[in-house]
Amino acid sequence: MHRGLKLAIHIALPLAAYISAYAFVLSPALGWWVSPDSRVVWLAAVFYAVLAALLEIVFRTERSSWRYVSVQDAIALVRSTFLTMAAFLVIMFVLVRAVEAEW
Numbered sequence: 001m002h003r004g005l006k007l008a009i010h011i012a013l014p015l016a017a018y019i020s021a022y023a024f025v026l027s028p029a030l031g032w033w034v035s036p037d038s039r040v041v042w043l044a045a046v047f048y049a050v051l052a053a054l055l056e057i058v059f060r061t062e063r064s065s066w067r068y069v070s071v072q073d074a075i076a077l078v079r080s081t082f083l084t085m086a087a088f089l090v091i092m093f094v095l096v097r098a099v100e101a102e103w
Contacts, residue, residue: 010052010053015048022045044092047091048084051084051087052080061080
């Protein structure tokens with residue numbers, strides 16, 4: 001149960017971070033978030049969160065107690081975060097580079 005809760009937190013945090021960053025940069029109206037136009041943003045946020053969770057499982061950074069953080073723990077966390085971001089950017093670039101935007 002304890003590991004499942006940690007994994008749920010490691011999924012919820014990237015999801016909230018992605019949505020918060022999108023809202024901070026573009027500041028859409030509150031009604032926009034429930035409109036069909038926001039579907040792509042929600043899908044990308046869920047994909048980012050799942051990718052982050054998979055990399056957390058692979059690198060097992062959720063095993064640390066985080067009471068006393070060592071340099072190795074901090075490096076593992078930075079590595080996991082950087083690889084999540086890099087993998088997401090590469091995958092999204094490949095998936096959407098040929099899609100015509102409606103600006």
